[in-house]
Amino acid sequence: MNKKDFLNKVSFLENNIASNIYDKIILAKKINKVICTGEFYTPKTWKTIESLSEELGINIYSYGIFEDAERKVIAFSNDHVYCYPVTLIRVNGKSKFNNLRHKDYLGSLMALGVKREKFGDLILSNDGCYVAVQEEIVDYIKMNLVSIGKTHCTIDVLDIYSSEIPKYDFQKIIVNVSSLRIDCVVSTLCNISRSKAEELVKQGKVLVDYSEDFRKNKILNSDTIITVRGYGKFKIVEEVGWTNSGKIKILVKKFI
Template identity: 50%
Template sequence: MNKNEFLNSIFSEDKLTLSNIFDKINLAIKIRKTVYTNEFYTPDICNGLCRLANSLGIQIMQYGIFENSERNMLAFSEQEVDYFPVGLIKIENKSKFNNLTHRDYLGAIMSIGINRNKFGDLIVVDNSCFVAVSKDILSYIIDNLSSIGKCSCNIYELEPVSYNIPKIKFEEFTIIVSSLRLDCLVSSICNISRSKAVELISRGNIFLNYTLEKEKDYDVAFGTTITIRGYGKYKLIGDIGVTAKNRIKVLIKKFV
């Protein structure tokens, strides 16, 4: 498979990232050794790559520390690997008066110059946040992150063993929609008018499986991750029935 065929086989707008991944795959095949990415990738890229593994003639494995992690580091190898250059850090909010959210921790890490692809999922538990990070920037984060907003914090590395790793949490709820059109779903998920939902879509505030979507009448498939800027990230789980008026009951999970 040549590079153009590879780029056209994975649905992602980030062709530069895909091109760099293709080069790493070819390097692993050439030197016959395991090659890792040093970044984390979203499901659209990870799942697309794994589907191409047989065609590429190499094993493609992904790892993000957390069970069912959304963002994962990749390894390209002739055989199974049991090591990834991924570390786990814990950030403890020292303030007893201010609760911090996922957005607060995410913004604080990026504010010290860390690219979003250099760390994976963040899980907030009580007054702490657990973050999967690339080993090459782990020490930099520990040395340079001293506060989250106005809240001072403690930060340190954890061994990624089962008792240290929290599970990704969701809040489940049900919506009722006339169809799985994007504008219908956004309106119901956010509890806003259809016109407001269309406005969010047209402004580029909606991402499906981490890819921008600006078509209000796009039919969204079950299993899709919907990110709505200003509202949160959601998973469209499935159809759980219909109402007497033949409207669809849909189960939604919100990442918390």
């Protein structure tokens, strides 16, 4: 696949980002070594690029440390990939007075002047926040991240194979939908009218794999993450059957 065709396949990405990824692919093929991206990407990006493996003539892998990780680095190799340039840190920010949330930790990390793509997923657990980060910025974070808001914090670097690594907390539910159209699924998941769901889609308040999609008739596939602003985040796992009335039964994980 030439560069022009690749850029067309990933046209949802900024041109310089897509071009940089393609150059890494070509380099991996040329020197016959593992080449990884220096950033974490959202599902739409790594899923799309993984699907191009055969056309590009190289193995493509993605990794985000956590089970069910959403943001992942992408690796290109003619062989297998045994390690990735990523590290897991634990930000300890326990406070009797402040209930620290995901946005508090992310905001403090971003305030260090590091772009979002250098961080993977953040999972809150055990009075702290576990963060997947690019290896190259770990020392910088340890030196400069001293507080989350007004709460003092400390940093621990963990083994990525540690049993301490938390998992996402999901509520598994089965819902019945008349169609896998995004407006229909959102209506059911959020317990709102179909017209209200359509309105949310049109307003860009519904993200599919972290990207806006304004098509109310978009069909959702398994393993798709839907974020509905003001209502929550959901992962479509799979179709599990049909009801007697002809509706589709789908298994959904609701992020807690």
